[in-house]
Amino acid sequence: MTTNATRAVGVDIGGTGIKGALVDLNAGTLLSDRVKVPTPAGAEPDDVLAAVRIVLDTLGVTDADIPLGVAFPAIVKNGRTLSAANVAETWIGFEAEKFFEDGLGREIHFANDADVAGVAEVRYGAARGVDGLAILTTLGTGIGTAMLHNGILIPNSELGHLQRANKESDAEVWAAYSAVERESLSWEKWAKRLQWYYSYLEFLLSPDLFIVGGGVSKHADQFLPLLDLKTPIVPAVHRNNAGIIGAAALSVRVAEAVPAADA
Structure with missing residues (x-):
């Protein structure tokens, strides 16, 4: 996992939409416009992966040197999705993190969507301190x-x-x-x-x-x-951007995401 980044990409996969942006990890704010595409009908893994590629291409952040975090609406344990909320049942018991890493050709951090929203609020929002x-x-x-x-x-x-x-x-x-x-x-x-x-x-x-x-x-x-x-x-504080911000923040170690002077 990258440890010296000050920015990262967050992608938030939902049952109806997939959105992403480049995030300032020091401030917890978006550095780019938010890109959103519809979640493909049926939300099967291959189709969701293709939609995530469109988001990253549109953002112009396919460079593997920029850390990437992905939020997903499921229980996520050790990179495997153990449930499926508003997505195909194919995701249950699926090696999702490896699937995205292989499909995107890069390392990612993959986590539950509500959990990453919580991370955004604890690092940069209402739960901080x-x-x-x-x-x-x-x-x-x-x-x-x-x-x-x-x-x-x-x-x-x-x-x-x-x-x-x-x-x-x-x-x-x-x-x-x-x-x-x-x-x-x-x-x-x-x-x-x-x-x-x-x-x-x-x-x-x-x-x-x-x-x-x-x-x-x-x-x-x-x-x-x-x-x-x-x-x-x-x-x-971060409302519908919390998933993007939290996913990006989790792709980088905490010490780098929040400067010691502000912790």
């Missing part, structure tokens, strides 16, 4: 989560799949932002579902901070004030 347990939740098609204890990521937390007593659907089906769109919920009705979800997380984990990410976080003033929690809850 927070003692104790911070939990990032991304409210979108589903609910992604990242657990950060004293700034250290606890990977692959799937807290969006908490089960609801005597109900067939889990937390994310019922309380993700997609439920607002699917059922035409008002902010108030959605907030009642979020109240249940965050109260449950409070009871289970006693966190010190909740951070709300995803595109809907730009409307945080519409629903966060409706929640009654013991734990502070704030919108993510």
Whole structure:
């Protein structure tokens, strides 16, 4: 892994879109325009790889000397994807990191999309300098989560799949932002579902901070004030760019991504 880079590329693969940009690793900001292409229908590995190539070609950053991090919507352990959220079931048990490295002809860092968003917030955003347990939740098609204890990521937390007593659907089906769109919920009705979800997380984990990410976080003033929690809850700083920034940051060792003077 590169240790002397001040910039890197982050690619965030989602169920509907694949986006990427060049990132300033000292500031945690984008150095280029964000490039986005649709996720191919079916999201099979070969098609997703081809779309990632288009993103990198458009950015003009195919040079292997620039570190590359890739975020993916699945449990990721030792470079293998163990689940598949809004992508083909082919990814389950798939050697994804090696597949991308072979296909791109370069070393990459590959991780879960919510986890890399958490890394962006702990290094450059709302979780920076927070003692104790911070939990990032991304409210979108589903609910992604990242657990950060004293700034250290606890990977692959799937807290969006908490089960609801005597109900067939889990937390994310019922309380993700997609439920607002699917059922035409008002902010108030959605907030009642979020109240249940965050109260449950409070009871289970006693966190010190909740951070709300995803595109809907730009409307945080519409629903966060409706929640009654013991734990502070704030919108993510980097919103929909968090996956790009966090993926880029993970491609370089922490000592280089955040200067000692700012740590």
